[in-house]
Amino acid sequence: MINIPxxxxxxxxxxxxxxxxxxxxxxxxxxxxxxGAETAAFEQEFAAYIGAAHAVGxxxxxxxxxxxxxxxxxxxGQLVATVSHTAVATVxxxxxxxATPLLIDIDPATYTMDAGQLQECLQQNSVRAVVPVxxxxxxxxxxxxxxxxxxxxxxxxxxxxxxxxxxxxxRKLGSWGHAAAFSFYPTKNLGxxxxxxxxxxxxxxxxxxxxxxxxxxWRERYVSETAGVNSRLDELQAAVLRVxxxxxxxxNDCRRALACHYQGLLANSGFGLPPSSAxxxxxxxxxxxxxxxxxxxxGLATAGIKTLVHYPVPVHLQPAYAGRxxxxxxxxxxxxxxxxxxxLPMFPELTFADVESVAAQLVALGQAYP
Ligand SMILES: *Cc1c(COP(=O)(O)O)cnc(C)c1O
Numbered sequence: 001m002i003n004i005p006x007x008x009x010x011x012x013x014x015x016x017x018x019x020x021x022x023x024x025x026x027x028x029x030x031x032x033x034x035x036g037a038e039t040a041a042f043e044q045e046f047a048a049y050i051g052a053a054h055a056v057g058x059x060x061x062x063x064x065x066x067x068x069x070x071x072x073x074x075x076x077g078q079l080v081a082t083v084s085h086t087a088v089a090t091v092x093x094x095x096x097x098x099a100t101p102l103l104i105d106i107d108p109a110t111y112t113m114d115a116g117q118l119q120e121c122l123q124q125n126s127v128r129a130v131v132p133v134x135x136x137x138x139x140x141x142x143x144x145x146x147x148x149x150x151x152x153x154x155x156x157x158x159x160x161x162x163x164x165x166x167x168x169x170x171r172k173l174g175s176w177g178h179a180a181a182f183s184f185y186p187t188k189n190l191g192x193x194x195x196x197x198x199x200x201x202x203x204x205x206x207x208x209x210x211x212x213x214x215x216x217x218w219r220e221r222y223v224s225e226t227a228g229v230n231s232r233l234d235e236l237q238a239a240v241l242r243v244x245x246x247x248x249x250x251x252n253d254c255r256r257a258l259a260c261h262y263q264g265l266l267a268n269s270g271f272g273l274p275p276s277s278a279x280x281x282x283x284x285x286x287x288x289x290x291x292x293x294x295x296x297x298x299g300l301a302t303a304g305i306k307t308l309v310h311y312p313v314p315v316h317l318q319p320a321y322a323g324r325x326x327x328x329x330x331x332x333x334x335x336x337x338x339x340x341x342x343x344l345p346m347f348p349e350l351t352f353a354d355v356e357s358v359a360a361q362l363v364a365l366g367q368a369y370p
Contacts, residue, residue, distance in 0.1 A: 001304055002303060002304035002305060002357055003304045004304065004305045004306065004345045004350070004354050004357065004358060005306050005345060005347075006306040006307055006308045006343065006344075006345050006346070007187040007308075007345075007346070007347045008347045008349060008350075009186040009187055009191055009347075011347065011349035012191065012244070012251075012347070012348065012349065013193070015247075015348075015349060016243055016244065016247060019243045020240055020243050020244075023038075023239040023240060023242065023243050024236060024239060024240065026239060027235045027236050027239045028236075030235075032235060033234060033235050033236070034232055034234055034235060035057075035215070035232050035233075035235075036235050037235075038235040038236075038238040038239040038242065039057045039232075039233050039234075039235060039238040041238075041242060042057060042233070042238040042239075042241055042242045042245070043055045043056060043057055043198070045242060045245055046182075046198055046200070046241075046245060047200060049165075049172070049245060049248075050172045050174040050175050050180075050200045051171065051172050051174075051175040052174060052175050052180070052200040052201055052202050053201070053202040053203075053204065053207075054200070054201050054202065054203075054204060054206075054207035055198050055199065055200045055201075055207075056198065056199045056201075056207055056210040056211050056214065057196065057197070057198055057214075057232070057233025057238060058196075058197045058198065058199060058210070058214050058231045058232065058233060059195060059196065059197060059214075059230075059231035059232060059233065060183060060185070060195045060196065060197045060231070061089060061159075061161040061181055061182060061183020061184070061185060061188075061197040062089040062092055062093045062096070062183075062197070063093075063197055063214075063229070063231040064093075064181035064182060064183065064197035064198055064199045065089070065090065065093035065094070065131070065157070065159060065181035066093040066094075066096040066097045067097075067199060067210050067213050067214060067229075067231065068157050068179040068180070068181050068199045068201070068206070068210065069093070069094065069097040069099060069129060069157060070097045070098075070209075070213060071179070071199070071206045071207075071209035071210045071213060072129065072155050072157065072178055072179060072206055074097055074099050074128050074129050074155065075097055075098040075099055076098035076099070077099075077100075078099045078100065078128035078129070079099065079100050079101075079102045079125055079126065079127045079128060079326075080094045080099045080100065080101055080102065080127070080128060080129045080130070080131060081101075081102045081103075081104055081118060081121050081122070081125075081127045081129075081130045081131070081154075081328075082094065082101060082102075082103060082104070082113075082130070082131040082132070082133065082159070083103065083104060083105070083106055083112070083113050083132075083133055083135075083334070084103040084104075084105075084314040084315045084316045084317075084327070084331050084334045085105075085106045085111060085133075085135065085311070085314055085331075085333075085334040085337055085338070086133045086135060086159070086311070086315065087133075087161070087310075087311065088311075088315055088318060088320075088321075089161070089183075090131060090133055090159050090315075091103070091315045091321065091325070093181070094131065099128065099129070100326060101325060101326065102121065102125060102127065102326045102327075102328060103315060103316050103325060103326065103327045103328065103331065104117045104118055104121050104327075104328040104331070105117050105328070105329075105330075105331045105332065105333050105334050106331075106333050106334055106337065107141070107333070108333040108336070108337065109275050110138060110140075110141070110275065110277075111135050111136060111138070111287070111337060111341075112132065112133065112134065112135055112138060112139075112140040112141060113132045113133070113140050113141065113145060114333070115141045115144035115145055115148065117328060117329075118130065118144075118145060118148055119148055120328065120329075121328045122148055122149075122151075122152040122154065123152075124328075127152065127154050128154060128155060129154055129155040129156070129157050130145060130148075130149050130154050130155070130156055130157070131157050131158070131159050132145050132156075132158060132159065133159040133161075133162075134158065134159065134160055134162060134163035134166060134173050135162055135310075136162055136274075136281075136283070136284050136285040136286075136287055136310070136343075137162050137163050137166050137189065137255075137281055137282035137283050137284035137285070138163075138166070138274070138277050138279075138281045139163070139166055139167070139168040139173055139277065139278065139279035139280070139281070140158075142158075142168055142173075142176050143168075143169070146176060146177075155177075155178045155179075156176065156177035156178055157177050157178060157179050157180065157181065158173060158174055158176060158177040158179075158180040158181070159180075159181055160173050160174045160180045160181060160182045160200075161181065161182060161183035161185075161188060162188065162189070162284035162285070163189075163282060163284065164182060164188065164189045164190040164248060164252075164282065165189060165190075165248050165249060165252045165280075165282050166252075166279065166280050166281060166282040167279055167280035168278065168279035168280070169279065174200045175200070175202070178201065178203060178206065179199055179200065179201040179203065179206055180199070180200045180201070181197065181198070181199060182197060182198040182199075182200065183196075183197050184196035184197060184198070184237065184241055187347075188284065189248065189251065189252060189255070189282055189284050190241065190244055190245060190248050191244070192237040192240055192241055193236070193237065193240050194234075194236075194237055195237075196233050196234075196237045196238075196241065197231075197233070198233070209226075212225060212226065212228060213226065213228040213229060213231075214228065214229065214230075214231045214232055215228060215230065215232060216228045216229070216230065250348075251348035252282040252283075252348075254348040254349075255282060255283040255284075255346060255347075255348055256281070256282070256283055258283070258286070258346065258350055258352070258355055259274070259281075259283040259286050259346070261352055261355045261356075262286055262344065262355055262358075262359060265355065265356065265359035265360075265363075266288065266359055266362065266363070269359075269362065269363050269366050270290075270366055270370075271288045271289060271290050271362070271366065272288060272289030272290065272340070273288060273289075274286065274287060274288075283346060284346075285310055285343040285346055286343065286344050286346045287310070287341050287342070287343050287344075288341070288342060288344060288362075289337070289340045289341050289342075290340060290342075290366070291340060292366075292369040292370075293309075293339065293340050293341065293342050295365070295369045296342065296362065296365050296366070296369060297309075297342055299361070299365040299368070299369075300358070300361055300362065300365065303361045305345065305357070305358050305361060306345065307342045307343060307344055307345070308342070308343045309338075309341060309342055309343065310341070310343050311338065312338055313338060314331065314334045314335060314338050316331060316334075317335070317338075344358055344362075345358055
């Protein structure tokens, strides 16, 4: 009986168990559990990896995006443009900082922000910041987006929560914008054993403001200069993430090899497959597309193969946002994608044999549900 999960953070722990256990023991014995040497070292190592001058560890990816925007001066009464085809977290973070999200459509080929619609949006509105999402690990069209934000005087803040290690034109994602937000949710390419996040930036002032905001707005201990929050990366998560960062490039290579294998096996299947990518795609998800999506998912589930949909309901149609969130025109490509996409099993410990099982089932189901 086949049993292939869609993601498998536990397998990643077992892959590095000796190193992770040693790191955890070190923290437990050290007796210092919040904002200490492990977090400071991980911030430096992560900043160096991304090619940013600074990195500041926070409690989650959502907080990273919210605090990056706040530290950049974005807040109440200002518009922030992003996509509706993303984790609700992206839009929640914009509202958490007090700003107003303005949602635009995706390019249906890449599932990332449509630069043409962004141009129209920036011409028609006074937009303070733009948040492209490097969805599924694919670089958004940053060349065009960065040119547009520069032309219109808007800030560029990248949502890199699915794109640790991805790059474009030889430059890592997260080093393109004024700031970038990363999530270390357990299933991400770089995942903790709990929640965690990071702001990366080369703006020293912005980094200092995030450092203050993450701990009650302190200027110094017990002196709150601004009204901050409690959003800290803890020492256990930092120690685990230091281990996993050392393996990230190899694991991203595994994901790319698995994606390439899927691509070859599904080439003549008739399903919509990820197009080849400008830049270095790190396949957080391998997403295929079909009008028969629901029947295919049910058939795969019966065969012991788990899939997910990222995401089944666009943010502008979610109960909490529908009818009140601002949308640039209509979002037909976002809505069509939500009906037709599914994410196949994808994690570094998946085997080529697993990929072959998934592809064989999918091809057979495709003949049953043309
Ligand atoms: C996971 C994710 C987030 C939120 O991260 P959390 O750590 O869960 O708060 C934000 N944006 C995107 C695109 C994500 O995938």
